[in-house]
Amino acid sequence: MSNADDLKDVVDFLAETLPFSALPAEDRLDVAQRLSVDYIPRHANQPLALAPTLYIIRTGAFELRTADGELLDRLGEHDLFGINTLLNGNPEGLTVYPIEDALVYKLSSEAVKAFSAQYEPMGDFFQQVSSQRNRLNRLARNRQSKPRLETQLTQSVRDVITADATPVGCVPTTSIQQAAQLMRDERVSSLMLLDGDVLGGIVTDRDIRNRVVAEGLDLQLPVSNIATTDPIFIDAGALLFDAQKMMSQHRVHHLPVMEQGRVIGMITATDLVRAQQVSPLFLIDDIQRQNDLDSLSELRHRIPALIHNWVQADISPVEMGRVLAAIGDAFVQRCIALAQQELGDAPMRFAWLAFGSQARMDQTFASDQDNALILEREPNQPEADYFRKLANWVCPALAKCGYVLCPGDIMASNPQWRLSVADWQARFNEWVDAASPKTLLNSSIFFDLRVIDGDADLLAPVQKNLLARTPKADLFLALMTQTAVRNRPPLGFFRRFVVESGGAHEDALDLKHRGVALINDLARIHALAGGLSAVGTHARLQAAMDAGLLEADAGHSLMEAWHLIAALRIEEQSEAVRRGEKPTSFLDPDALSPLTRAHLKDAFGTIQEAQQMALNRYARGQYG
Structure with a gap:
């Protein structure tokens, strides 16, 4: 068996590799003595045949993919793979492709089980990595199958109403009885009063019950007598989300659908229920x-x-x-x-x-x-x-x-x-x-x-x-910019993360104050400088690009950075709530995959560049 001097390089390597870095030095030596080494040549088009063994990457790079070949993550030095196969036989069918010539250490399943039993956090770490990769796989499947919930949030009203269908309606002089018969024959719960394709009102089955039957009204009167003559309506391009919100706020169940000033159909509460079973x-x-x-x-x-x-x-x-x-x-x-x-x-x-x-x-x-x-x-x-x-x-x-x-x-x-x-x-x-x-x-x-x-x-x-005042207020814009950039993204020399020191969130990243909030601040400054009325961060960035205050590449990069940081933040908050903990905006960067860490560093770098551009534009490059 090799002694400590022979294995010093391997032990030092393990000291920088999770979860072995948490072991006492003598146990890292024990792990090193149980490792075997293997050379794996590059073969980007053929997955590895994985044994129930833990693989530790010493050099080289690999891609983790779904059973259908979609990229989930890229793995490099100090990363591990084979965990899912080791723990549960890899029922998700995850695959690993060597995209560079590589050297890997291999630790047998027996050794992994022994160390996990001896050190409970090690077993927890392997379970966490396995769960994270299974989740990435599920997200990939969801993207492929266009999840129902996403459809609910992004589907337009136009998508729900029947294509090329003639709106069901009648002229205002139609009798109440004829209108009721038309609703029965067309199997609809509402009728639009139309002059050509111009909307003059709406009558619903509830109107007939409450205003006609209950009041004993003459059925030969014009239907306009019981109609709502100035109804709420919705644009065909609006989202189902907007339609439901409008119905809830105004306590109505029918919305005429308009496109370029003409009626093209009707959307009802029943249509929304059919389209959104869980919403x-x-x-x-x-x-x-x-x-x-x-x-x-x-x-x-x-x-x-x-x-x-x-x-x-x-x-x-x-x-x-x-x-x-x-x-x-x-x-x-x-x-x-x-x-x-x-x-x-x-x-x-x-x-x-x-x-x-x-x-x-x-x-x-x-x-x-x-x-x-x-x-x-x-x-x-x-x-x-x-x-x-x-x-x-x-x-x-x-x-x-x-x-x-x-x-x-x-x-x-x-x-x-x-x-x-x-x-x-x-x-x-x-x-x-x-x-x-x-x-x-x-x-x-x-x-x-x-x-x-x-x-x-x-x-x-x-x-x-x-908004008429702020574009001309040079001192205000300069001071607002200088104030906004006092907080910097948590990226130090050599693109290392700068984590919190001390306190309850030691060694964590603040994704709010040193992430999304910085982009919100930049978007606000550009909007006020341009006298732009948009309020949301993405809308402000787009308006600033349209106004020429922000180059398209910089604006889109900020949008992507905001999207990534906000997604990580709300994902961590969701998991905290599920664990019964108070949600915060702090994240342990060691819990991220190498690919996500790389993307996050790029996002923080984008913010740094955008802050300097704002300083140059509005504060002559001075921090104040």
Whole structure:
């Protein structure tokens, strides 16, 4: 048997290879003594015949593929393969291809079992790697089979209504009886009143029951007498998601479908049920139906399972954020409605504003509240008392529904953030015209804003004034850029990750503050510099490219970087919830595959370059 001096090089290699690096030095020597070495020539078109053995790559490179040949991961020095075959016979049919000449160490199944029994974390590590690779395989299968959930989120209304079908309708002078007979013959639950292809109204089976049968109305009267003459409608290019949201908000079950100003069909709640057997949109509908806070708050428990399903189906984090924001909007709208059942109608027009992630529509598990009220005018004392009571009802109610109170107190319950249109305009003018590093550090979140409920027209003059002002505010843009780049992506010399030191998240990457938030900041700066009204990060980056503020390559690279980091963040949060832990935005880079680590380093590098480009453009290259 070789002694320690003979095997020093191998032992040193194992000291840098998980999970052997966690073993005591004498046990690493024991592992080294049990290894055999094998040379594997490059053969990119033929998979290896794997024995039930652990393979440890000393030099060279391999590709891990599905049974159908789709690339799952690339493996290099210090990586392992053969784990699935060793543990369970590889029922998923994963294959390994040598894409470079390679040297590998091999450890027998008996030795692996012995060391795993002696060191429980080693066995856990092998199980974790096996689970991760099985998950990659499942995601590949999901991509190939176009998962139902993704279809639900991205399918358009046009895809659901019958192609080339003539809209079922009649002229407004048709009698009620003739209209009912037409609905029966066509087997539809609604009828459109049409003048050619121009929509003049809609009548439903419910209208006939409630307005005709129940009231004993003359059946020979024109159907226009019972029709809704100004119906809500939807564009053919809108998503099913938008249709369900619109139906829930307006409590309707039928939406005429329009394309270029003409009617092309009808979509109903039944159509959505058929298209979406399992859907987050039913949660939105359930939220709108709750009549008390206790039952409303119980619905929050359905969100983690939805997110986990999306993660498993490899749904885009952009789509996930959009749906989570819609769910959050529904909770806000229902809380306001329940509050007004107690408080009565508002004494003036108002709107509930969201800032930050809810405004950008990129919420995750750990999103807290950032909200405010905008009022039609300066309130008198009774009016101010009403909005104080409204905010003090809604904000705690949202907390009960799972949306944590803002640690910085940026909420409508804080009187500082219940302002009139004029006062909001003055506040933004102050932030822009008298900008300082301190004020911008605390106010940047307010530049991502969106109306969630109430009168959206109240925000329009504020936004118009702001976006006319910021492109000409050179000092404001320079200071905002310098403030934004104070946080840098966690990439050090030689492209090594810079992890947190000390604290609860030691040796982890902060994917929020040193990842997605940095891209959000850059997108915000470009949007304000161009006077662009987009709020979401991807929409802002696209608008900046269209306006010539951002080169296409840089913009698309930032989008891809945001997508990767956001996906890793929400995936880690989903797994934390499943483990019964509190979700955070921290990730252990050692848990990532080599291919993902390489992509993540590229993403952080993209952010670094984009930060420098923004500094050069808006702050003359100066960090401040």
